[in-house]
Amino acid sequence: MPTISDGISSASHAEELPNSKHSRQSLLAFDSEAAISVADVSVRYRMPTERINTLKERVVRTITRRTVAYTEFSALTRVNLQVKRGEAVALIGRNGAGKSTLLKVIARVQEPTSGRVWVRGQIAPMIELGAGFHPELTGRENVFLNGAMLGYSQRQMEAKFDEIIAFSELEAFIDSPLRTYSSGMQARLGFAVASSVEPDILIIDEVLAVGDEAFQQKCVQRMKAIRERGATLLYVTHAVDSIKNLCEKAALIDEGRVLYYGDVDKAVAYYRERLQDSDMQISSQRRIAMVVRKRR
Amino acid sequence: MATQLPVYDSGAIRFRGLFEIREFFRYRFLVLNLVSRDLKVRYKRSVLGFIWVMLSPFLTMGVLVVVFSSIFRFNTPHYPAYLLCGLLLWAVFAQGTVAAMSNLVGNGAVLRRMYVPPSVFVGSAVGSALVNLLFALVPFAILAYLTGVEPSVWWLFLIVPCLMVTLFAFGIGLILSSMAVYFTDTQEIWTVLLSIYVYLTPVFYPVNILPPTLQALEQYNPMALFLNIARAVVLFGTRPAYHELAWATGFAVGTFLIGWLIFTRLESRFAYHL
Numbered sequence: 001m002p003t004i005s006d007g008i009s010s011a012s013h014a015e016e017l018p019n020s021k022h023s024r025q026s027l028l029a030f031d032s033e034a035a036i037s038v039a040d041v042s043v044r045y046r047m048p049t050e051r052i053n054t055l056k057e058r059v060v061r062t063i064t065r066r067t068v069a070y071t072e073f074s075a076l077t078r079v080n081l082q083v084k085r086g087e088a089v090a091l092i093g094r095n096g097a098g099k100s101t102l103l104k105v106i107a108r109v110q111e112p113t114s115g116r117v118w119v120r121g122q123i124a125p126m127i128e129l130g131a132g133f134h135p136e137l138t139g140r141e142n143v144f145l146n147g148a149m150l151g152y153s154q155r156q157m158e159a160k161f162d163e164i165i166a167f168s169e170l171e172a173f174i175d176s177p178l179r180t181y182s183s184g185m186q187a188r189l190g191f192a193v194a195s196s197v198e199p200d201i202l203i204i205d206e207v208l209a210v211g212d213e214a215f216q217q218k219c220v221q222r223m224k225a226i227r228e229r230g231a232t233l234l235y236v237t238h239a240v241d242s243i244k245n246l247c248e249k250a251a252l253i254d255e256g257r258v259l260y261y262g263d264v265d266k267a268v269a270y271y272r273e274r275l276q277d278s279d280m281q282i283s284s285q286r287r288i289a290m291v292v293r294k295r296r
Numbered sequence: 297m298a299t300q301l302p303v304y305d306s307g308a309i310r311f312r313g314l315f316e317i318r319e320f321f322r323y324r325f326l327v328l329n330l331v332s333r334d335l336k337v338r339y340k341r342s343v344l345g346f347i348w349v350m351l352s353p354f355l356t357m358g359v360l361v362v363v364f365s366s367i368f369r370f371n372t373p374h375y376p377a378y379l380l381c382g383l384l385l386w387a388v389f390a391q392g393t394v395a396a397m398s399n400l401v402g403n404g405a406v407l408r409r410m411y412v413p414p415s416v417f418v419g420s421a422v423g424s425a426l427v428n429l430l431f432a433l434v435p436f437a438i439l440a441y442l443t444g445v446e447p448s449v450w451w452l453f454l455i456v457p458c459l460m461v462t463l464f465a466f467g468i469g470l471i472l473s474s475m476a477v478y479f480t481d482t483q484e485i486w487t488v489l490l491s492i493y494v495y496l497t498p499v500f501y502p503v504n505i506l507p508p509t510l511q512a513l514e515q516y517n518p519m520a521l522f523l524n525i526a527r528a529v530v531l532f533g534t535r536p537a538y539h540e541l542a543w544a545t546g547f548a549v550g551t552f553l554i555g556w557l558i559f560t561r562l563e564s565r566f567a568y569h570l
Contacts, residue, residue, distance in 0.1 A: 030303065045568065055479035104567070108304060108411035111564045116307040123411075131409040136337045145333060148326035149412055177340075200301060 030118040035201055035232040036083040036106055041115030043076040043101050043256075075101040077256045078115070085120070088233040090243040090264060092271050093253035099236045100205060102253065103127060106234065107203050121200025121232075124150065128205070129190030135179035139170055139189060142178050146193045160196045167222070168192035169215075188215060195222050202226055205236045220246070240268050312560040319413035326412065330399075330420035331427055349428075354435035357383075361439060364500075372502040374531045377440040381530055382499040382523050384432055385457065389465045389519060390490055392425035396469030397476040397483050404477075404570030414563050415556075418473050422466045429458060440530060448533030456541075457526040463548040464518055470555030474562045477569050498523065515540075518547035 030037050048070050052058055076098045083089050091099045104110045105117055107125040132149045133142050143164055147157035165171055168188045170181075178186065195202070202223065223246065227233055235247055243250065243264060250267035252260040252274070260270050309315050320327075335349070342348050360383065361376040372378055399421040400414060407414060433454070441447060476482040497519045503511055514520040521544040525536040 030305065053479055054481040055475070055485060056481055058479065104408075105306075108306075109407070109409065110567045111306055116305070118306075119304040121301040125410045128409045132403070132406040134333060134337065136340055137333060141333070141336070145326075145329050148323070148329040149406065149410065151323060151326075153325050154328075 030120070031082065031084075033084050034082050034118070035085040035087070035120050036081070036234065037118040038079055038081040038102070038106065039116045039118075041076055041079045041102075041105060041112040041117060042074065043098075043105060043110065044113045045073045045075060046070045047073055074256050076105070076112075079253075079256070079258050081251060081258060081261060083232055083234065085232055086227075086230050087249060088227060088235065088247040090240075090247040090250040090267075091234065091236045091253055092238075092240055092243070092250055092267060094275070095238075097253045098256040099253050100127070101256075103203055103205055103234065103236055119201065122151075122197075123201045123203060124194045124197065124199030126191065126194050126202070126204045129187050129194065133178055133186060133190070136177055138177055139174040139181070142189065143193055146190070147197065150194065150197065152197055156197065164189075164192045164196045167196065167218070184212065184215075191219055195219075195226065198229070199226070199231060201232045201234065203234045240271060244268070312564070313557050316413055316415055316556070316560045316563070320415050320419065323413055323416050326416050327420050327423060330416070331423040334420070334424040335427065349431045350435050353384075353428075353432035354439070357432075357435060357439055361443065368500075370502050370505070372504075374440075374443065374445050376443040377445045377531055378502070378527060379500060380436055380439060381526050382497075384429055384436060385461050385522055385526055386494060386497070386499050386519070387432075388425045388429045388458070388461045389468075390494075391428065392422040392462065392465035393469045393472055393486065393490070394483070395421035395424065396465075396473045397486070400473040400566075401476050401483075401570065407567055407570055414566055415470070415559060418469050418559070419466065422462055422469055425465065426458070426462045433458075445531060446533060448529075450529040450533045450535070453529045453536075454526055457522045457529075457544070460525075460544050460548040461519075461522045463552045464522070467548075467551030467553070467555030470552075470559040474559045474566075477562070477566050493519070515543070518544065518551070521547065 052061065079098075079102060081089075081102070091102060093099050101110070103125075104127070105112050106119060107123055107127065108119070109125075109127070130142075130146065132146055134145065137145065140161075143161065144154065144157050147160075148154075165174055168185075168191075170185060170189060173181065173185065181189070204223070223233065227246075233247065235243060237243060247264050249262060250264040251258050252267045252270050254274060259274075260267050339346055339348050344351065357380050360379060364379055365376050368375070396418045399417045403412075403417050406412060437447075437451065472482060472486055497517055498506075498514065499519075503514055503520070506514070521540055524540055525544055528534050528536040
């Protein structure tokens with residue numbers, strides 16, 4: 001089986017980034033003060049120019065010895081990022097910049113194509129709330145199912161159950177099937193489960209756009225409470241104004257690279273500048289290589 | 297306190313097969329939850345609720361006994377129980393492998409959003425098939441008794457071939473489901489292969505109607521071995537042959553190990569393809 005790196009010359013990544021000073025030391029080892037360390041991480045997708053997703057077609061092509069063409073797409077290119085324990089860091093950047101991919105790599109959803117990731121402690125990923133909810137089960141059953149998906153035991157969930165229900169304000173509906181819930185109610189339940197279990201690291205991807213204003217306030221309060229316990233926060237959003245009162249640092253990501261990592265005000269300023277010259281098309285650099293694989 | 301926190305290091309996973317076993321164990325509550333979810337969802341909307349778990353196989357098996365024993369006239373002792381025993385174990389294999397694929401692919405949305413060891417979804421699919429079988433064993437015992445089979449302490453040994461089939465189905469399910477992530481037609485192809493395999497295995501018919509060459513091959517057919525063991529203990533209350541037990545154990549464990557290695561080798565790319 002050919003690997004992803006087939007046909008990609010390492011030289012194409014060789015250029016140094018302007019802000020890669022902090023990157024070298026993170027390569028050494030996992031700092032005991034760090035909660036998250038991302039060292040030289042790249043994520044590349046291979047997109048076949050014609051998609052082959054049936055076994056029949058694969059067999060036919062193997063027999064007829066036809067070639068398959070792929071386009072390599074680099075979602076993240078040599079990203080370095082270190083977050084200390086207790087820090088709150090925002091990831092900002094345009095659509096398709098690679099923010100969500102970076103979150104997924106940190107949350108163990110994807111493994112990096114190259115590079116290394118360290119994470120210390122229990123992660124509560126709020127990448128999409130209520131992933132894994134089942135519409136036919138009751139709210140109560142879904143709380144336990146969702147908790148188990150986050151890696152918690154039955155006993156841990158029993159201990160937290162009352163608090164989860166109280167926070168989500170769904171006492172009256174908790175024994176109704178989830179299909180009778182509105183999407184706002186489902187999001188409330190999802191947030192309550194994911195945030196109740198005392199995570200060491202909270203990863204939030206735009207989830208606060210759900211629910212009414214009162215509930216959003218509650219969510220922000222809870223995030224602050226989790227922060228005060230010493231948890232680390234990683235936050236992705238397009239609403240850059242909202243990050244300033246939650247985060248002290250920010251990383252500006254564009255085209256799969258970290259352009260700036262540091263003070264949140266500066267990052268936002270750079271981001272705004274960046275948005276100004278929006279004529280910049282998705283650069284051809286990211287589409288790094290066209291690989292034509294010959295089957296022998 | 298800080299040093300006690302678990303550390304995830306993407307570069308430290310050396311033996312993925314072993315690593316995944318640990319992760320599977322760590323998420324055992326999820327496996328139990330998923331199995332009970334399957335059961336609950338299946339019976340939630342039915343009026344009879346949980347009684348249906350046993351009543352449904354009882355009725356299905358009752359119909360089969362009536363239909364098959366009046367159509368087929370095999371000169372095999374206890375044909376109704378022979379047939380049911382075969383069908384029950386076959387159902388674990390068929391349901392388990394098919395559900396393994398649909399469970400893994402169907403939970404793609406979860407695997408794209410949060411970390412869950414993917415083997416959990418295959419394990420829960422096979423686990424559900426096993427739980428269904430265990431519930432069906434009660435009506436099976438009743439029907440076997442009603443059709444004239446002598447009860448025996450060897451009936452308790454039936455759990456062994458049941459677990460063997462489950463482990464075998466787990467192994468095949470792991471291979472199939474990791475293929476199904478890449479190729480969408482794996483599920484259809486498997487349905488066809490299953491329907492061929494069911495006729496190659498003495499599920500409906502006694503082995504002795506086969507030509508001698510095929511009969512000799514059946515001792516290398518894992519499903520035929522599991523069925524033989526189950527039938528020996530249930531129908532005749534006798535100890536299964538040692539060589540059959542050895543071969544059957546080898547097939548079950550070996551298939552599971554091969555499946556586990558293939559699956560864990562491919563799983564790091566699942567999130568990209570699901």
